[in-house]
Amino acid sequence: MGRSPCCEKAHTNKGAWTKEEDQRLIDYIRRHGEGCWRSLPQAAGLLRCGKSCRLRWINYLRPDLKRGNFTEEEDELIIKLHSLLGNKWSLIAGRLPGRTDNEIKNYWNTHIKRKLIGRGIDPQTHQHLKSGSTAPAPLAAGSAHTVAATTHIDFRSSPQPRPVTQIALISSSKHGYSIDNTLHAKSKSEPVEDNNCSSSGTITDEENLQTELNLELSIGPVPGRSYNSTSKRSAQAASIFNTAESKLQMSPSVCLCCQLGFRSSDGLCRSCQNGDGFFKLYREQDR
DNA sequence: AAATGCGGCAACCGCCTACTG
């Protein structure tokens, strides 16, 4: 038995959106914000499925979307993220501001696949097509990577600051710590001698920072969802929220690059920080 | 100029997960 349809298909439009429909959707979301997609079409006077409205908004109408061609930097970032995550387009999109999962997925299928094949690389496995070697498959659970994670409060979020957990995936090798494919490949063919994060790497700051990536996950109240104490699950969510908050106070974060000895010559680690001052890559300080 | 092929992309479909009552 299948699921019931998300809406009454007989009374919904399908296919390309008209300018009028777009305008109705934009006007409604401007006035009321993103909320219940199921009831939105009726409230906005649209003969569309809620899912369709959501997709149209997220993939096309959202004001913060970056339209236009992908840059070379974005290309390389997508390739690296895909080598780590596989077809997790939404996660990849999360690291490319202004880009949507759908857009990246399309771009991957139409451009990057071809680009990689041209380089002699299998776009799915990221391995060289002829020589049976080298680059790693996307990370699997339990793979030999260090996951560095910690939590901070994101004071940018409003109206209430929320805790944010940041996670960095790091592979260790004789050559230092990196998630760069080439370095990681070396670590696969050579015995890993040191899995201790406190050892110093031999790669330079620049090399390290060019190749580092971080995957940010957020925990916290879901926007638009109420967390009252009468609901068991809401209470659990609130508990996680509170735990994260208290954890922040008890265990300050430490910049991972500094901890690994990847400071730049001037002793600063500004490259480890986002523009907003939060660390891109760091781990919880040992107690 | 018309027909055909192809690539790009918006939109849809079906499944999965998280949440609610």
Place this chain on the structure above:
DNA sequence: ACAGTAGGCGGTTGCCGCATT
């Protein structure tokens, strides 16, 4: 514990515009 529901995700489809014949 369970069923129903909404939101989210990845795979796929189909339309449209451009290039080629």
